[in-house]
Amino acid sequence: MTITLDRPLSTDIxxxxxxxxxxxxxxxxxxxxxxxxxxxxxxxxxxxVDLGSRAAETSETDMVAEALHQQVLRLEAAIARHEAGGFGVCASCDGEIPAGRLEIMPWATHCVPCGQSADRRR
Known part of the structure; x- marks a missing residue:
């Protein structure tokens, strides 16, 4: 099942x-x-002192780069789910992931209740 967003977007999903x-x-x-x-x-x-300052800046930059890399991977997975027809379907309950959640986090794989349950288990 593919989910369509309730509000019209300037482009398709x-x-x-x-x-x-x-x-x-x-x-x-x-x-x-x-x-x-x-x-x-x-x-x-x-x-x-300069060396210490640069080391801290480099560490922070490395963390940002890793976060961006993870976002790229999550978006690639979302694209694959969309192409397979499973975008917007909760991986736990097979329910619909709300359109608003998908607009904010298009890589979401769980609806809000299932996502909260998964977070509590971590």
Whole structure:
């Protein structure tokens, strides 16, 4: 079953997923470029304080890059579910995932009640 959003969007769901995926890939690539530039500039560090500051910035940038990478993977999975006809169907109860949830988190695999149950088990 494929879910359609209640409110009209400027594009269909598949296009929205591909657009969000492209944006996430671009953001991830920009973050990787920033990491590489930061690592190259470590050679220009003046003192220990500068080195510590750059290490903290690099760590934060690495975490952002990893989060963006995970978002890319979740969007790829959402695209695959959409193409297979299972987008918008809860993986636990086979119920409909609300359109509002899918607009905010298109990678959602659970309806709100099942998602909350899964969160409590973690």
């Amino acid at each position: 598949g296009e929205m997923l591909h657009d969000r995926h492209r944006e996430a890939v671009e953001q991830h690539a920009a973050q990787i470029r920033e990491i590489e530039a930061s690592r190259r500039s470590v050679q220009d560090v003046g003192d220990v």
